[in-house]
Amino acid sequence: xxxxxxxxxxxxxxxAVGVTVASARGGHGNGGKHLSGSLDGFQxxxxxxxxxxxxxxxxxxxxxxAYKLAYRGFAADNSVRFAHIHLGQEATNGxxxxxxxxxxxxxxxxQGSGEVSGTIAAGDVQxxxxxxxxxxxxxxxxxxxxxxxxxxxxxxxxxxxGEIRGQIGDDDGRHRGKGHDKHxxx
Numbered sequence: 001x002x003x004x005x006x007x008x009x010x011x012x013x014x015x016a017v018g019v020t021v022a023s024a025r026g027g028h029g030n031g032g033k034h035l036s037g038s039l040d041g042f043q044x045x046x047x048x049x050x051x052x053x054x055x056x057x058x059x060x061x062x063x064x065x066a067y068k069l070a071y072r073g074f075a076a077d078n079s080v081r082f083a084h085i086h087l088g089q090e091a092t093n094g095x096x097x098x099x100x101x102x103x104x105x106x107x108x109x110x111q112g113s114g115e116v117s118g119t120i121a122a123g124d125v126q127x128x129x130x131x132x133x134x135x136x137x138x139x140x141x142x143x144x145x146x147x148x149x150x151x152x153x154x155x156x157x158x159x160x161x162g163e164i165r166g167q168i169g170d171d172d173g174r175h176r177g178k179g180h181d182k183h184x185x186x
Contacts, residue, residue, distance in 0.1 A: 032059045032060050032061040032062070032066075033059070033060045033146065034057065034058070034059050035057070035058050035059075035060070035145060035146075035168050035169055035170060036055065036056060036057045036058070036168070036169075037055070037056050037151070037152060037166035037167050037168045037169060038053070038054070038055055038166050039053060039054035039055065039056065039071065039152055039153075039154065039164040039165055039166035040052075040053050040054075040164055040165075040166065041163060041164055041165075043090075043151070043164075043165040043166055043167070044153075044159070044161075044162050044163070044164070044165045045091055045092065045093050045165075048159055048162075048163055048164075050073070050074075050159075050163050050164065051073040051075075052071060052072070052073040052074045052154070052156075052163055052164050053071065053072065053073055053164060054069065054070055054071030054072070054152075054154060054164050054166070055069075055070050055071075055166075056068070056069045056070075056100075056152040056166060056168060058145065058168060060142050060145060060146065062142075063121070063122070063138060063139075064119050064120060064121050064122075064138065065098075065119065065120040065138070065141070065142065065145070066117075066118075066119050067085075067100060067117060067118060067119070067120065068115065068116075068117040069083055069100050069101065069115065069116050069117070069152060069154075070114070070115040071110075071113065071114065071115075071154055071164065072112070072113035072114075073112075073113065074111070074112050074113070074156060074163070075112075075158070076112060078156050078157055078158045078163075079111060079156060079157045080102070080109040080110065080111055080112075080154060080155075080156050081102055081109065081155045081156060081157060081160070082099060082100075082101060082102025082103050082109060082154075082155050083099070083100040083101050083102060083109055083116070083152065083153065083154045083155065084096045084097070084098065084099055084100060084152070084153055084155075085097050085098045085100065085120070085141070085145075085150050085151070085152055085168070086150065086151050086152075086153055087128055087131050087133055087141075087144055087149065087150055088149065088150070088151055089148070089149050089167075090148075090151075090167050093161075094128070094131060094150075094151075095126075095128035095130065095131055095133070096126055096128070097125060097126060097128060097133060097141050097144070097150065098120045098124045098125055098126060098141065099124065100116060100118070100152065101116040102155075104124060104126070105124065106118055106124075109154075120138070120141070121138065122136045122137070122138040123136060125137055125138050125140075125141050145168055148167060148168070148169040148170075150167070150168045151165050151166060151167045151168060152165065152166055152168060153165045
């Protein structure tokens with residue numbers, strides 16, 4: 001009887017560990033997948049020399065994207081206009097997929113330094129026909145984020161095309177391309 005009870009307990013433990021690992025790796029389950037990225041001017045295309053920097057954190061929840069964007073160091077005479085998630089891999093420019101602040105129904109961007117958070121739902125996803133992203137296709141945007149093919153960008157009066165930028169991924173985006181293959185953890 002003890003052997004049967006121990007075997008049942010071990011089988012249950014193996015199943016529990018398997019479900020936990022599958023949820024963590026696939027981003028499914030209640031917790032979702034957490035990704036982040038560091039933003040600075042050197043990731044802009046072309047690079048920008050600025051003291052501003054930031055960080056984005058996202059949590060993928062299957063049908064929505066929770067986010068927190070924090071930044072600091074923008075000059076007092078340099079208004080932060082808006083921030084977006086763009087569809088594009090490292091060192092390339094891509095279209096605006098969703099607003100983080102400053103438009104698209106999101107809050108105004110803090111000036112100088114600050115933090116914004118919110119949720120991107122299907123209705124927030126903008127069409128980028130040239131890149132195959134359809135309006136409202138939250139699933140496609142989530143897949144792009146999981147594949148490291150998105151970046152956060154903060155646009156200012158002084159740098160309308162973006163002053164700080166960072167790839168959204170499992171690791172700190174600025175280390176990619178410097179001896180670290182983004183597929184090492186796949």
